[in-house]
Amino acid sequence: MANKHVNAVVIGAGAGGGVVAKELATAGLSVLLIERGRWHTFDEHGDDELTSQRTFPLKCGYGPDNEHNWRMASDGKGGWIKVFPNDWAYGNNAACVGSGTVSYGAMAWRFQPADFHLKTKYGAVPGSTLDDWPLTYDELEPFYEKAEYELGVSGDPTNDPFVPPRKNPYPMPAFSFNSEGIILEKAAKRLGLHPFPIPMLRNSVPYNGRPACIRMRTCVGFACPVNAKAGTQNTVIPVALKTGNCELRINCMVSEIIVDDKGKARGIKYFDADNKLQEQTSDLVVVSASASETARLLLNSKSSLFPKGAGNNNGWVGRNIQDHAYTGAYGLFADKLYDDVGPGACIAVNDFNHRMPDIIGGGVLCNEFIRMPYQFSSIRPSGSRMWGKDHKDFQKLNFKRHIAVHGPVQEMPVFDKMVEVDPVVKDFWGIPVVRISGFRHDNDIKVGRLLADKAEEWLKEAGAVQTWKSVPGKGSTPSQHQSGTCRMGNDPKTSVTNRYGQLHEIDNIFVADGSLHVNNGGYNPALTILALGYWVGGHIAEMWKGTHMK
Amino acid sequence: MINQSFSRREFVRLLTGGTAAVLISFNTACKNKISRWRYLQEEEIGLLDAIVEQIIPTDDFPGGKWANVSNYIDKQLDTYYINHQVEYRDGLAAFEKTVIQLKSKKFEELPFPEQTAILEKMEGGDFPGEYWKAHSPAGFFDMIRQHSMQGFYGSPVHGGNREYISYHMLGLDYPNVIGQNRYNDLSWRKYNPNSIENGK
Ligand SMILES: Cc1cc2nc3c(=O)[nH]c(=O)nc-3n(C[C@H](O)[C@H](O)[C@H](O)COP(=O)(O)OP(=O)(O)OC[C@H]3O[C@@H](n4cnc5c(N)ncnc54)[C@H](O)[C@@H]3O)c2cc1C
Ligand code: SF4
Numbered sequence: 110m111a112n113k114h115v116n117a118v119v120i121g122a123g124a125g126g127g128v129v130a131k132e133l134a135t136a137g138l139s140v141l142l143i144e145r146g147r148w149h150t151f152d153e154h155g156d157d158e159l160t161s162q163r164t165f166p167l168k169c170g171y172g173p174d175n176e177h178n179w180r181m182a183s184d185g186k187g188g189w190i191k192v193f194p195n196d197w198a199y200g201n202n203a204a205c206v207g208s209g210t211v212s213y214g215a216m217a218w219r220f221q222p223a224d225f226h227l228k229t230k231y232g233a234v235p236g237s238t239l240d241d242w243p244l245t246y247d248e249l250e251p252f253y254e255k256a257e258y259e260l261g262v263s264g265d266p267t268n269d270p271f272v273p274p275r276k277n278p279y280p281m282p283a284f285s286f287n288s289e290g291i292i293l294e295k296a297a298k299r300l301g302l303h304p305f306p307i308p309m310l311r312n313s314v315p316y317n318g319r320p321a322c323i324r325m326r327t328c329v330g331f332a333c334p335v336n337a338k339a340g341t342q343n344t345v346i347p348v349a350l351k352t353g354n355c356e357l358r359i360n361c362m363v364s365e366i367i368v369d370d371k372g373k374a375r376g377i378k379y380f381d382a383d384n385k386l387q388e389q390t391s392d393l394v395v396v397s398a399s400a401s402e403t404a405r406l407l408l409n410s411k412s413s414l415f416p417k418g419a420g421n422n423n424g425w426v427g428r429n430i431q432d433h434a435y436t437g438a439y440g441l442f443a444d445k446l447y448d449d450v451g452p453g454a455c456i457a458v459n460d461f462n463h464r465m466p467d468i469i470g471g472g473v474l475c476n477e478f479i480r481m482p483y484q485f486s487s488i489r490p491s492g493s494r495m496w497g498k499d500h501k502d503f504q505k506l507n508f509k510r511h512i513a514v515h516g517p518v519q520e521m522p523v524f525d526k527m528v529e530v531d532p533v534v535k536d537f538w539g540i541p542v543v544r545i546s547g548f549r550h551d552n553d554i555k556v557g558r559l560l561a562d563k564a565e566e567w568l569k570e571a572g573a574v575q576t577w578k579s580v581p582g583k584g585s586t587p588s589q590h591q592s593g594t595c596r597m598g599n600d601p602k603t604s605v606t607n608r609y610g611q612l613h614e615i616d617n618i619f620v621a622d623g624s625l626h627v628n629n630g631g632y633n634p635a636l637t638i639l640a641l642g643y644w645v646g647g648h649i650a651e652m653w654k655g656t657h658m659k
Numbered sequence: 660m661i662n663q664s665f666s667r668r669e670f671v672r673l674l675t676g677g678t679a680a681v682l683i684s685f686n687t688a689c690k691n692k693i694s695r696w697r698y699l700q701e702e703e704i705g706l707l708d709a710i711v712e713q714i715i716p717t718d719d720f721p722g723g724k725w726a727n728v729s730n731y732i733d734k735q736l737d738t739y740y741i742n743h744q745v746e747y748r749d750g751l752a753a754f755e756k757t758v759i760q761l762k763s764k765k766f767e768e769l770p771f772p773e774q775t776a777i778l779e780k781m782e783g784g785d786f787p788g789e790y791w792k793a794h795s796p797a798g799f800f801d802m803i804r805q806h807s808m809q810g811f812y813g814s815p816v817h818g819g820n821r822e823y824i825s826y827h828m829l830g831l832d833y834p835n836v837i838g839q840n841r842y843n844d845l846s847w848r849k850y851n852p853n854s855i856e857n858g859k
Contacts, residue, residue: 159813166809167739167817267852283850306850326831449832482825483812496714496782496804497775501828505720508829 111388115139115356116653118377118391120363120406122146123208124638125622125645126397127341128256131348132646133395134355138653141389142346142355143379145362146172146205151334156327158481162203162212163330165195166483171212171332172204177362177537181544182586189544191534200432200545200586202399206359207342209399209589210635214329214454214478215310215338217262218632219253219273219640222246223463224519227628231469237521237550238429242627243599243608246273249640252647256639257308260339261316264308271303271459281313284322287450289476289512294456296571302458307475310339310635311452319343328452329478341639361387364540366394366618368412368419374618380538392658393617393649396624397642400430400591403624404528405543407595407605420595420612425605427528427594431629432587434549436557436580437474437515438565439488440573447509453479461516461563462631469552470519472631474564477513488513490577512571514564517590518557518581519631521550528594548583557581590634592623610645617658621645696730697737698744703751704729707803709767713778714807716771720828721821723807731810731819732803743802750799753790760787 119130122144130142149171160170173194181189182198192199203209223230225242258280265283266272283306297304311322322337336343349355360382367375376390396403404427408418418426457475526547534542561578568576598604601613610625612618623638694700711723736744758766780786786796810819826833
């Protein structure tokens with residue numbers, strides 16, 4: 110039996126897709142939200158470190174699985190190797206209802222106003238496709254706020270002189286610092302920095318029918334057992350479903366967007382839960398499959414007018430993939446400071462975001478989420494022996510005596526750092542797979558080293574007796590913070606969508622996820638992706654009122 | 660189906676099947692000395708135990724052997740790490756042969772410090788490679804090292820970290836009392852931007 114026609118198909122029930130589905134369903138459109146993963150709960154996974162979404166030697170607990178999904182990654186010597194979701198070279202985020210927002214650390218950053226006009230601020234950067242966004246911070250501000258209020262963010266910007274301007278306070282008070290936060294706060298102030306509590310998509314007090322956070326050891330990498338962490342799966346998606354206008358179809362792998370000979374999208378093809386190929390027609394399609402998979406879908410959707418993939422006649426789909434060049438330092442302390450007050454990350458400074466003389470970009474510095482025991486077994490100064498008595502002594506002595514300070518360096522987009530589809534290799538369903546290649550810009554490494562120095566200085570001031578840095582290298586596979594593959598822009602020659610996420614070339618296909626980012630900022634990206642979901646979704650709803658996209 | 664190398668899981672399934680065919684296979688299995696492990700053989704476990712005990716030695720807390728790290732590895736070789744089976748089979752055999760060639764003794768029988776010295780050389784790449792096939796001695800060591808860390812520090816559901824011993828060692832409560840009984844004390848949850856000692 111044919112599937113009932115809908116107004117909108119939204120592909121991917123993650124950060125961007127969850128929000129768009131809600132915006133469209135509440136505006137009265139009939140919506141199919143289609144997701145390759147399924148629902149997950151804390152009870153199913155518990156606090157098993159080996160199958161979490163943060164350290165995953167056995168599998169990525171929150172998807173996708175290794176049995177159906179693989180990619181090709183550059184081996185650095187001109188060849189390709191097959192990689193699976195729980196290999197770092199795969200570049201995974203997640204695949205389930207809520208996607209990364211189920212198991213994320215829930216830091217809720219707004220980008221800086223300057224992040225939206227980097228080219229104006231710094232000029233052209235050789236070797237980079239750095240550009241201004243086609244929208245300003247001020248235009249996005251109300252949508253940041255909507256995300257903060259509908260999902261729920263706890264924060265307090267009082268002590269952050271560099272906070273992106275906000276019209277209204279956070280909906281919930283900030284979390285207090287744990288013991289390492291307290292030590293770091295004092296040290297930061299002595300250094301003349303401006304420490305403040307990290308805004309979090311977690312309830313510090315009961316909010317929106319969900320309880321307050323109980324501050325556990327396991328948060329990042331795991332689902333929340335009490336629903337205090339806000340993801341799309343426990344906020345906007347239930348609202349969308351409640352309207353009666355939205356159906357969520359899970360365990361369905363979309364293989365292609367159907368584009369007709371007139372250059373209009375007619376719907377999608379997908380493999381259902383029984384791996385049967387199905388068709389779903391719609392008036393419009395929103396792709397929210399994450400930066401790598403959205404590019405893959407567009408590239409795999411070939412038609413007579415778009416032989417290189419949907420909306421890809423200029424060859425920009427999949428280009429400029431970014432992530433964050435994580436950098437920072439570790440410090441060992443004489444006294445025990447671990448207090449088991451989770452999730453660990455609580456304090457940040459914005460002093461190094463666009464505020465270092467002669468430096469392009471920068472990044473926020475934060476203390477890290479609690480390092481779990483297995484993860485900690487690989488955290489060592491370089492040259493340490495990683496086994497035997499040395500290993501065990503180090504674990505026993507330092508597990509409760511260390512602090513990590515890290516930050517996401519804003520990456521300069523590089524045209525040849527990209528997602529393609531492999532010409533030969535196909536996944537379980539026979540869909541050509543993603544392959545990722547390219548290298549980071551030198552600026553990322555330079556800024557990474559500088560920020561690591563700052564992190565180390567901060568730890569030393571806090572009293573660390575031994576410190577070491579961990580700095581980014583040129584090679585990387587964008588994973589949890591992947592973005593930028595379908596950038597928005599005013600010039601159809603150098604971007605994939607217009608400022609509303611609408612493909613320049615196919616007016617009833619929209620993108621709403623990290624792919625849109627012209628630049629990924631010096632912050633974790635989820636709140637910006639959520640805000641863009643409201644921005645794009647709201648725009649589609651407006652357009653729909655007038656024309657019904659006909 | 661009747662095959663010398665069927666796994667313990669299949670063996671159990673066959674045992675509970677209760678047909679004539681099953682009895683035949685049971686007999687065959689007995690003759691071929693079925694291992695009580697899933698993939699590894701008894702002798703391989705003996706060697707692996709000695710290696711994991713080197714990687715995480717006993718001190719005032721038990722080491723890798725007591726914590727069932729070998730059981731963890733064996734369990735994964737039957738599930739998530741099926742693709743590492745050959746590496747373990749060939750690697751352990753090559754390691755054993757090399758040690759006998761060097762020391763005229765099995766690795767398990769050597770004094771602890773001598774074992775340590777052998778593994779140090781192996782890790783550093785200073786190790787005869789003639790018995791090794793696809794994998795290097797150093798790569799093999801690093802794989803066992805990583806798997807041992809997983810077995811010692813990961814959740815016991817995967818077969819290692821017996822009695823959450825590594826959590827005891829690190830001074831981490833387990834089970835992790837959700838919320839750590841702080842439900843009623845809300846004071847720690849407030850952030851005061853005007854005080855330098857926030858919370859607490
Ligand atoms: C452990 C972890 C910690 C993180 N911590 C933070 C943090 O503290 N702060 C922060 O801002 N960000 C954090 N992130 C990142 C954040 O989760 C992502 O930035 C965000 O989820 C990306 O949103 P998206 O909409 O672009 O894609 P996603 O949220 O990944 O959504 C894409 C969805 O599309 C589905 N999909 C893909 N292809 C198909 C297809 N062909 N058919 C059907 N469905 C498909 C996927 O299964 C997925 O559910 C973290 C992520 C992880 C994994
Ligand atoms: S720390 Fe808080 S938000 Fe995170 S999983 Fe635990 S209860 Fe949920």
